[in-house]
Amino acid sequence: MSSIDPTTISPDILARMIDVGRRLNSTTELDVLLHQIIHEAAILLRSEATSILLFDHHSGQLRFRAMAGELAEQLADMEVPIEGSIAGQIFRSKKPLIIHNVTKNDDWNPEFDSELDFKTEMILGVPLLDSSSEPIGVLEAVNKADGNFDQEDVAVLATLADLAGVAISKAQLFEELHQAYDKLNELDRMKSDFIALASHELRTPLSIILGYVSFLREEAQDAQAKQLDHMMTAATRLRTLIQDMLNLRYVDAGETMLDLSNFDLLHLMHDTATRQYEAAQTKKQQLKFHRPKKPLYIVADRGMIEVVMSNLINNAFKFTPAHGRIDIGAVQRGQEAWIYIRDTGEGIPADQHKRIFDRFYQVEPHMRRRHEGMGLGLSIVKELIEVHNGRVWVESVEGKGSEFFVVLPIKQD
Numbered sequence: 001m002s003s004i005d006p007t008t009i010s011p012d013i014l015a016r017m018i019d020v021g022r023r024l025n026s027t028t029e030l031d032v033l034l035h036q037i038i039h040e041a042a043i044l045l046r047s048e049a050t051s052i053l054l055f056d057h058h059s060g061q062l063r064f065r066a067m068a069g070e071l072a073e074q075l076a077d078m079e080v081p082i083e084g085s086i087a088g089q090i091f092r093s094k095k096p097l098i099i100h101n102v103t104k105n106d107d108w109n110p111e112f113d114s115e116l117d118f119k120t121e122m123i124l125g126v127p128l129l130d131s132s133s134e135p136i137g138v139l140e141a142v143n144k145a146d147g148n149f150d151q152e153d154v155a156v157l158a159t160l161a162d163l164a165g166v167a168i169s170k171a172q173l174f175e176e177l178h179q180a181y182d183k184l185n186e187l188d189r190m191k192s193d194f195i196a197l198a199s200h201e202l203r204t205p206l207s208i209i210l211g212y213v214s215f216l217r218e219e220a221q222d223a224q225a226k227q228l229d230h231m232m233t234a235a236t237r238l239r240t241l242i243q244d245m246l247n248l249r250y251v252d253a254g255e256t257m258l259d260l261s262n263f264d265l266l267h268l269m270h271d272t273a274t275r276q277y278e279a280a281q282t283k284k285q286q287l288k289f290h291r292p293k294k295p296l297y298i299v300a301d302r303g304m305i306e307v308v309m310s311n312l313i314n315n316a317f318k319f320t321p322a323h324g325r326i327d328i329g330a331v332q333r334g335q336e337a338w339i340y341i342r343d344t345g346e347g348i349p350a351d352q353h354k355r356i357f358d359r360f361y362q363v364e365p366h367m368r369r370r371h372e373g374m375g376l377g378l379s380i381v382k383e384l385i386e387v388h389n390g391r392v393w394v395e396s397v398e399g400k401g402s403e404f405f406v407v408l409p410i411k412q413d
């Protein structure tokens with residue numbers, strides 16, 4: 001600001017301002033920051049009242065956001081127009097202004113004093129600018145306790161405003177970021193609630209459809225039987241999709257829902273693999289289950305581990321072409337169970353090995369998909385394994401196949 005001469009500031013005030021600058025920089029809570037600024041301004045200028053007005057983007061006006069001194073309560077949140085006000089004049093010109101006798105100023109609004117039962121004599125105001133020198137508000141001091149505002153006061157308040165402007169815009173950004181974060185969390189919660197509700201509501205009518213179709217299929221013959229087979233396949237696919245959505249409830253409930261029991265992991269894997277193998281027989285794939293002689297007991301949530309195995313094995317069948325091979329097995333290593341599910345399918349590009357575990361992520365673009373699914377399975381797998389303090393990852397070569405590894409502690413702490 002060209003009209004300011006910092007050499008007019010005395011050394012002791014300068015030393016204090018360096019300290020103020022340091023403190024303002026370490027505060028990101030807007031209200032705390034505004035109060036620190038006016039508190040300092042009141043002490044440094046020995047004024048009867050100090051205030052900060054910030055520009056409100058919604059109303060296009062200035063609004064009192066913080067004040068010190070006699071007027072604090074009454075001014076809270078009061079609006080001041082940009083045109084036809086002293087604060088507005090400072091905001092528009094981006095320059096400091098001293099008015100020794102406010103009653104003679106055209107922009108002075110005497111209603112303020114009468115409403116507040118206060119007598120404003122002189123005002124010193126400086127603009128608050130952000131880091132790109134755009135005005136964001138005005139810092140004002142009213143009535144000096146001992147005499148008139150002078151050039152040193154202008155320099156002090158302008159320097160304080162320089163420090164404050166940057167700190168305020170930083171705090172405002174911080175606040176906006178916080179609000180955006182809260183909003184995202186809220187949206188995520190709403191989405192999960194909706195998925196849980198919709199999948200739950202879809203399940204009942206679908207079971208009725210499946211029941212009647214299978215009943216009619218038993219009686220039907222020829223062309224009608226074929227049509228009913230198509231209906232059955234479509235309804236079963238729908239059931240798998242709904243089951244995926246329902247499984248999200250596990251993830252969102254997290255650890256609180258862990259229902260621990262001691263069971264044979266190999267037995268569970270074998271059952272799951274056999275069921276999926278039978279369902280996938282049109283592709284004539286080969287399944288090899290590598291089973292050690294002894295059972296492998298683990299303490300875990302059986303329902304959750306079943307969902308994990310079912311998703312991984314289902315993917316192995318789904319992404320492996322006809323006549324391909326799927327190898328499944330588990331061994332104990334120390335206090336951990338090491339599980340692998342290997343296929344000779346299409347494989348996964350190296351740069352996607354981590355991303356496939358994100359919710360709704362699929363390697364193929366949605367519109368060109370050849371496989372059914374919603375991209376939820378692996379994200380559920382990952383979260384359920386992590387709830388058990390385990391690890392899951394994939395090793396894969398595009399065009400050759402994939403191997404998914406799951407490592408689970410034998411016991412939960």
Ligand code: ADP
Pocket residue numbers: 311315316319343345346347348356361362363364372373374375376377378379402
């Ligand atoms: P979905 O199978 O419903 O699309 P998933 O979360 O289970 O969702 O898998 C995400 C993506 O990871 C799949 O769309 C697929 O592109 C890839 N993927 C998962 N398993 C395999 C596999 N065994 N072989 C090849 N690609 C796979």
